[in-house]
Amino acid sequence: MRNSVNRPPTPDAAEDPGKEPTLQEIINIKLIESGEKERLMELLRERLIECGWKDEMKALCRAFIKKKGRSNVTVDDLVHVITPKGRASIPDSIKAELLQRIRAFLVQAAV
Amino acid sequence: MSSKINHHHHHHRFNTQIFPPPCPHLAEFRARNGSKPFRALQDCLRVKPPGGRAAIRRDPSEVPRCGACGESARPRLYACLACAAISCHAPPGPSHAAAHATSMPPGHEIAVDVDRAEIFCCACRDQVYDRDFDAAVVLSQTATLKSATIQSAKPENLRKRRRVDYRPWSPDIRDRVLMETGSSPLENGSDLPRGLRGLNNLGNTCFMNSVLQALLHTPPLRNYFLSDRHNRYYCKKKNGVSNSNAGGKRNVGTADGHGNKNARLCLACDMDAMFSAVFSGDRKPYSPAKFLYSWWQHASNLASYEQQDAHEFFISMLDGIHENVEKDRHKPHSQGHGDCCIAHRVFSGILRSDVMCMTCGFTSTTYDPCVDISLDLEPHQGGSSKSVSTKTHHSCNGEVDGMNPGQNCGISTLMGCLDRFTRPERLGADQKFFCQQCQVRQESLKQMSIRKLPLVSCFHIKRFEHSSIRKMSRKVDRYLQFPFSLDMTPYLSSSILRNRFGNRIFPFDGDEPDASNEMSSEFELFAVVTHTGKLDAGHYVTYLRLSNQWYKCDDAWVTQVNENIVRAAQGYMMFYVQKMLYYKASENRAVS
Numbered sequence A: 001m002r003n004s005v006n007r008p009p010t011p012d013a014a015e016d017p018g019k020e021p022t023l024q025e026i027i028n029i030k031l032i033e034s035g036e037k038e039r040l041m042e043l044l045r046e047r048l049i050e051c052g053w054k055d056e057m058k059a060l061c062r063a064f065i066k067k068k069g070r071s072n073v074t075v076d077d078l079v080h081v082i083t084p085k086g087r088a089s090i091p092d093s094i095k096a097e098l099l100q101r102i103r104a105f106l107v108q109a110a111v
Numbered sequence B: 001m002s003s004k005i006n007h008h009h010h011h012h013r014f015n016t017q018i019f020p021p022p023c024p025h026l027a028e029f030r031a032r033n034g035s036k037p038f039r040a041l042q043d044c045l046r047v048k049p050p051g052g053r054a055a056i057r058r059d060p061s062e063v064p065r066c067g068a069c070g071e072s073a074r075p076r077l078y079a080c081l082a083c084a085a086i087s088c089h090a091p092p093g094p095s096h097a098a099a100h101a102t103s104m105p106p107g108h109e110i111a112v113d114v115d116r117a118e119i120f121c122c123a124c125r126d127q128v129y130d131r132d133f134d135a136a137v138v139l140s141q142t143a144t145l146k147s148a149t150i151q152s153a154k155p156e157n158l159r160k161r162r163r164v165d166y167r168p169w170s171p172d173i174r175d176r177v178l179m180e181t182g183s184s185p186l187e188n189g190s191d192l193p194r195g196l197r198g199l200n201n202l203g204n205t206c207f208m209n210s211v212l213q214a215l216l217h218t219p220p221l222r223n224y225f226l227s228d229r230h231n232r233y234y235c236k237k238k239n240g241v242s243n244s245n246a247g248g249k250r251n252v253g254t255a256d257g258h259g260n261k262n263a264r265l266c267l268a269c270d271m272d273a274m275f276s277a278v279f280s281g282d283r284k285p286y287s288p289a290k291f292l293y294s295w296w297q298h299a300s301n302l303a304s305y306e307q308q309d310a311h312e313f314f315i316s317m318l319d320g321i322h323e324n325v326e327k328d329r330h331k332p333h334s335q336g337h338g339d340c341c342i343a344h345r346v347f348s349g350i351l352r353s354d355v356m357c358m359t360c361g362f363t364s365t366t367y368d369p370c371v372d373i374s375l376d377l378e379p380h381q382g383g384s385s386k387s388v389s390t391k392t393h394h395s396c397n398g399e400v401d402g403m404n405p406g407q408n409c410g411i412s413t414l415m416g417c418l419d420r421f422t423r424p425e426r427l428g429a430d431q432k433f434f435c436q437q438c439q440v441r442q443e444s445l446k447q448m449s450i451r452k453l454p455l456v457s458c459f460h461i462k463r464f465e466h467s468s469i470r471k472m473s474r475k476v477d478r479y480l481q482f483p484f485s486l487d488m489t490p491y492l493s494s495s496i497l498r499n500r501f502g503n504r505i506f507p508f509d510g511d512e513p514d515a516s517n518e519m520s521s522e523f524e525l526f527a528v529v530t531h532t533g534k535l536d537a538g539h540y541v542t543y544l545r546l547s548n549q550w551y552k553c554d555d556a557w558v559t560q561v562n563e564n565i566v567r568a569a570q571g572y573m574m575f576y577v578q579k580m581l582y583y584k585a586s587e588n589r590a591v592s
């Protein structure tokens, strides 16, 4: 099958009337449409920098690249290696703050 | 001239020179799509104001989702540059983006990250860079933010300074005779570095002694005076002549503000005398009485026998040198330019400040010269958001050069202060700025960065908090970790802007991709002025690093100390010199 060059990015799946969107899906869309997702992302970025998480990840990436040699590492390799460590080292306080913000958004948006 | 704003920031070290060549897929894509391969994308570039990141959306309200699995919540979604299909990519899980590239005929490998507007090769599984694409993104970002640039000082290196080639010189016979008759060789009868000499306390003058010690060993300043660039005898003679002229013509302007008795006051001359004395080889403590007297006259509003602030002294003395030299140079010049007085040639850098309207994104940029950077100590660490449960603790003993320890262990660091200094800061409702585009006062986002680094960077840590309302002051005794080697790259305007625009190959704010620029952002610590004790009954001491050995200069007493003592000291002013001007080992080598 060949897609036409002008194929719109909206996928068939979303247009399928038979498929009910999940609650998670609805929340995600609300977050995006309201711009809250972007604000949350910005907040998260800021927090991760403040607590030193970003510097820590950067150091891990540097070490990995040094070990493998600069031309032998792709972004995907890095993501693969760093993601588990990154997820594990996000301070609980930051997770709590984001969760609180999402809750507040849901209450206010009456989802 | 010190700046008073504090702020943040994240850094990508992004070196234009180490970009890998485009992958074969990108090269092929470009070859197949003619001269404007990204034209279709341009209409999809959305920049969320204010000052937002660039993203790819076909229409502003689109919620992009993977065409294969319908997911919209995946962290990475890519739009194929050939057919606009959106696919998810979440290694090590299944990648619909990679599947798309392989299921299609060749040509569908290159895709763009819809949230970052950065390009990716689904076959190589790696980020790729393209100059034209990046230029288009940056242009669209800056076009939405029509910006104004107000230049209080026209940054000097917008025009590149011409480099002068090195030419070796050796004296011929006539030079030799002149040198032998006009000078006597210096004795350096000890193992101590030259110029290491105590300064007598003339009555609560440690604030002055501590700063003078740092200045006496500031490499470019020392080289200037020791090479006779400001000769006090010559200066006096010249001023004498111009004074008698002035008697006839009546000098216009400020030169004679203090009356005739001060007409000869020249702090640079006093510096010249002090350099001669301190580097004479005599090790007996020196009394900078003449200098103190001149400084009093210059800064009559500050002069008293009370304890003064070392930082204020530093600022006023640079001003003094500038003013005096200014008097006899009638050509206009401004601080921050390479052709000002020696004080500014050594210490003056240029700060860039961007203020962005939060409503429309209009940005106003100003450039200001500065002779040092005043930094706030970070607010006390250990708050809940600073949890360090999973952090490694090995870097807490001070051996942290090179690696940024961030806020590990809750210790404040100089880099942390610089991060905050360059971080975007929301200006509250009480400091609204007038937006030229909205034509009303709006809330705004302000960000500082360093446009031009000085040869010597002085960082002043705001340890003294003054409250003018309650006429009360207080000293903050908190420890601050500072590195012996410091890379200033992350705080440069080019890095800060790059961060705002994402990972791009694009020259930002006069970035010079040549190696000299890269090198000159590396600094070495050579002097630390410390303050111990209470606000009004404290004592200033300076640690000097000469030939990579540390010395403690406590007024008249000079002692060799271990570097750990320096690391543990409570820094008040830190002096860093560009690495290429710092001589680690060769200082003492005899010149024969």
Ligand SMILES: [Zn+2]
Binding pocket: B066, B067, B068, B069, B070, B071, B087, B088, B089, B096
């Ligand atoms: Zn998918």
Ligand SMILES: [Zn+2]
Binding pocket: B080, B081, B082, B083, B084, B085, B100, B104, B108
């Ligand atoms: Zn495609």
Ligand SMILES: [Zn+2]
Binding pocket: B023, B024, B025, B026, B109, B121, B122, B123, B124, B125
């Ligand atoms: Zn490729």
Ligand SMILES: [Zn+2]
Binding pocket: B230, B231, B232, B235, B236, B266, B267, B268, B269, B270
């Ligand atoms: Zn002079």
Ligand SMILES: [Zn+2]
Binding pocket: B322, B335, B340, B341, B342, B343, B344, B345
């Ligand atoms: Zn000047």
Ligand SMILES: [Zn+2]
Binding pocket: B357, B358, B359, B360, B361, B362, B435, B436, B437, B438, B439, B442
């Ligand atoms: Zn505006």
